[in-house]
């Protein structure tokens with residue numbers, strides 16, 4: 275924090291002020307200092323927390339306090355016990371799941387919007403929240419090359435974005451069949467069909483079960499060696515079919531041939547839904563866009579802010595080319611809610627009250643610009659290729675075509691040692707990646723999705739792997 279700010283806050287005299295809000299500035303300032311020092315030291319921290327730090331979490335245990343504590347003590351305790359027990363995913367060497375870091379502008383925007391405490395429910399409750407979400411929506415559609423009149427809803431993550439889009443798809447197809455699913459439910463409804471590649475993400479299954487459609491009815495289509503659905507293996511499609519396509523396989527990074535799938539689906543009146551939690555960001559760079567060839571002909575798309583765009587959690591985006599279907603599936607009806615005007619956020623997503631998460635998307639896009647987003651995508655892909663080359667030099671076999679930010683590697687003859695190797699590197703605190711199974715082989719899986727990852731982080735990760743290999 276600059277001297278300017280400290281001087282100003284002291285001048286406010288917040289400790290003795292009669293206004294409770296002014297007195298609340300002291301713990302806020304303390305939290306701010308602690309957050310700065312956490313981030314400042316992130317690149318030196320162990321990526322996985324030390325055992326002592328995890329054991330130290332017991333310091334939070336105990337009964338609900340009868341009397342309250344000074345908020346300054348609350349924050350001090352949180353930092354002292356909590357900060358050492360974090361996984362340093364905000365640093366440059368966390369390669370598990372598809373996590374990403376947090377961009378400076380996005381984190382700063384969250385800090386400011388937390389102070390605003392907006393509920394982005396409608397224009398009445400947050401003019402700025404709604405307005406910035408509209409700006410962010412238009413920018414996202416432009417950046418991702420999607421239809422400009424598509425509806426965009428900001429939800430907690432790709433899981434809820436899948437629920438949201440599939441509810442819209444369900445509404446649309448059942449409405450065409452003369453069935454009002456929001457009122458009548460699925461009892462006695464015409465049956466919908468779901469068609470998906472065998473590499474369908476678990477959260478799309480979860481979305482189907484939450485929507486009452488079940489997972490048993492999914493018609494599974496074989497995939498090629500990169501995990502891409504084989505279009506020629508699709509069953510006959512019809513106007514009751516929802517195809518669950520994928521942009522970005524969580525292991526290989528490969529995308530289904532979405533354009534070809536959507537072409538067949540559109541000819542049959544079926545709906546193509548694209549789960550592109552991280553992979554849809556490939557559309558934001560000229561170097562990777564062709565992997566998604568024809569994706570814009572689908573009807574709905576899911577992408578996460580909190581993965582590759584590096585916004586804070588919770589931030590997923592549901593995009594639907596049929597705004598009316600999305601609105602019908604998501605609208606809330608109650609007399610006191612009729613505030614008129616354009617569609618309110620509460621009528622575009624499952625959440626009623628929620629944070630101004632679209633502002634973080636706006637901040638990320640405002641700070642990066644089109645060129646900066648493309649650069650983030652390209653840089654992560656370049657790191658992935660460098661990591662794969664380095665692993666090959668160490669004797670690993672790369673099991674996927676490194677077309678995006680994902681690397682799956684194994685050591686021939688030593689596949690059974692891979693999980694142990696991942697655990698030893700995790701325990702060293704140098705880097706974090708997990709074991710995986712890919713096409714029947716045990717290996718290591720890396721996902722490079724953070725703006726904070728540098729060339730040096732890749733070198734350090736390779737060095738850590740090399741040293742832990744030797745001790746095996």
Ligand SMILES: *Cc1c(COP(=O)(O)O)cnc(C)c1O
Pocket residue numbers: 372430431432433434475477478521522523524549550551552578590
């Ligand atoms: C991460 C991921 C999801 C789930 O996203 P959340 O934001 O964690 O809910 C869905 N699909 C794919 C392909 C993913 O990578």
